[in-house]
Amino acid sequence: MPIIEVKDLTKTYRIGSVDVPALKGVSFQIEAGEFVAIMGPSGSGKTTLMNIIGCLDRPTSGKYILDGVDAGKLGDTARAHIRNRKIGFVFQSFNLLPKATAWKNTVLPMMYSNRRKDYRAAKTALESVGLGKRLHHTPMQLSGGEQQRVAIARSLVNDPPIIFGDEPTGNLDSKTGVEIMSIFQRMNDLGKTVIIVTHEPDIAQHAKRLLRFRDGLMESDEPVIDRLIVDQSSR
């Protein structure tokens, strides 16, 4: 059974009295353990798709099944629970709480699932992204790459099956971007389903499968040839 199944998905925004279609009927499936990159120019509908499969938004029509649940029809609270337990988010602009320490930022998803007893998992998560010595630094005291690694630790802490990266390397230099991609690859190796949105072909080259979008439709769906694999030992 696929972990994500999208069928005839459409999304129409109403701006004033004009209907603007963002997605015009998209269908695909993602199996557990895949590493998918989504590419497309701006206006292609990739951000809208991201919002829907990230359970931040609901489709206008069509089906979205996540882990066997019809997530397209869930209410606000149920979707919040899904975001908390099934999905880990990593954003282009990191989206860390500026005044909270790395540890506090990482622990946040656990606060929303009442896992007070498991707070030490936050330290483990930070150690797994190489920030074991930066627990009490605030985002201001960390480099961009380190901030993104805190965000990854945060996305991992509740052990969700899916990790979403929305342009996760967009604000980083290429070297740091590669470092981040190596972490994603490692997570994928450990069994997580990883989905990233990017417009950089080099970054997409780290995934196993590539979906291209244009004008609200899926243009292509193909495996990545000549996949870039970051040597884990070089880090």
Add this chain to the structure above:
Amino acid sequence: MGIIDSILTGLSELFSHKMRSMLTMLGVIFGVAAVIAMVSIGEGGKQTMLEQIRQMGIDVVHIKRGVVAGELMEKAQEKSPFGLKYADAQSISRICTFARGVFPVREVFADVKVGNRPISVKVVGVTSGYEVATRSALEKGRFIKPSDVNGRAAVCVLGDKAKRELFGFEDPLGKTLKIGKRIFKVVGIMSPKELGDSKSFASLRDLNSDVYIPITISVSDFKLFSQQPIPPTFQNALLLLGKSMTVQSLDNSEVSEILVQVANEDATIPTESVIRAVLNRQHKGIRDYEIVIPSELLKQSRETQRIFNIVMAAIASISLLVGGIGIMNIMLATVTQRTREIGVRRCIGATKWDIIRQFMLEALVITCFGGLIGVALGVAGAKAISVYANWRTVVSVQAIIVSFSVSALVGVIFGMYPAIRASSVDPIEALRYS
């Protein structure tokens, strides 16, 4: 999110903006402090008054010598030339047979000397039983006896303070002192009498500095103590001359006060109307006396207290309202400022309810903190008032609990709207917001 995490988040938010939090709290702080200080003053006043009423005796009707001034004076001179007099006490006791006792009291001008040392104490002419009506207790010796009154005995009983002023730590029983030109023998000493406050609402005397002598001797030897200055007119001079020439009879001698003790509190009001009728006839309609019933005073002061409480509640609710609006204002600004944070929290799994709770708790933490500071300030203020203004204040636990709860309630009420606003932030929009 767990309640502990929510509170910790609220606290850390509070402490990361110390100045802002302080300013936000100010309204609540002042409101609570004002309530506590005012309730303490009111409560202190009430206690003082209750104590004084207890001292006056709830079952005693006081008739005080009044002063007629202005145009009525001439008429008063003609119709009731002696004012409140000894005979009035006798008339009252004749008619009010149900009264337990009628006690005329005559405070006089007199110099008191031990050896050659003059000391300022009050000399009061009384009858036997006066100590019962005033709820004073005898420490040693005896009080003025009926035989002392009838025989005009030169004996005296000292109040506690008077004893110390006159004799220091010596035992004065059996010793003599000079009052006016006559030598008096000390036959008794009173126990100290607790007096709540120097500021009395019903012009209570401090009985501790009294020296009691038989009322008969006070009439024959001394002049009535009067705080009223006599206007120096020719007429008055003549009058005074006339008064001093005639030998005053006991019946017509003026007294400062008459106490009428009755069976219980309920009997005071009917007694008062009887006394009023008697005196009205005796004094031919001249109101040169004043009747005071402690239980009536109690009622009046309860009414005053009620009005005081209403005014205070109004002031307090206004300041708490203003404080609440201040909190709402800051919280609304905070919601806008923290849109991105809200987006992040929503994105990683906070439900709307989590966000509402977080913002409500922040408001609650602010108001509870403000409430605590306000309580501390209010208690300190009450203490300061009792030190500087010499008012009695009583900090009531009830006032602390109520005002603290109200400040918490203000947090809940005024935090609600900003919290709902925060929860309705669209996470997609919020993450794009910068």
